[in-house]
Amino acid sequence: MTTPQATSVPPQHNGLPVGKMPELRVMPAPADANVYGDVFGGWIMAQVDIAGSLPATRRANGRVATIAVNSFVFKNPVFVGDLLSFYADIVKVGNTSITVNVEVYAERNRLQADIVKVTEATLTYVATGPDRKPRPVPPIESLLHK
Secondary structure: OOOOOOOOOOOOOOOOOOOOOOOEEEOOOHHHEOOOOEEOHHHHHHHHHHHHHHHHHHHHOOOEEEEEEEEEEEOOOOEOOOEEEEEEEEEEEOOOEEEEEEEEEEEEOOOOOEEEEEEEEEEEEEEEOOOOOEOOOOOHHHHHOO
16 A cells, blocks of 8 residues: 655645735724625724734834824725735834835635635834823844843
């Protein structure tokens, strides 16, 4: 009797960014949509803001506040039941500000693994202190030695 040889199959790219972990994954509920099942843009914007704030908070080593939505593009509709994955990358760090790019993908028809990019946005956050006033973003070296 022979045993089948193991073959190395490369991981398939299913439409999600390769080698990156999402900051947030969420599935919209019926309360997040209009009567036609389309998810409200404002609900998506709120989730994008949360996803963007996560790397900004880590980089600022503390509280941040959203100060600008630099761009926001809805590329495809989002439906109740879509599994949304939010990917966020810091694109710029200033003295007190952190700019983050967020991309959102919807996983539809999970049996068929239909992945669609639905939104991309760029937001700017400001690091704030306990008084909620802007404070300097700490140098990256100081964060590495903690």
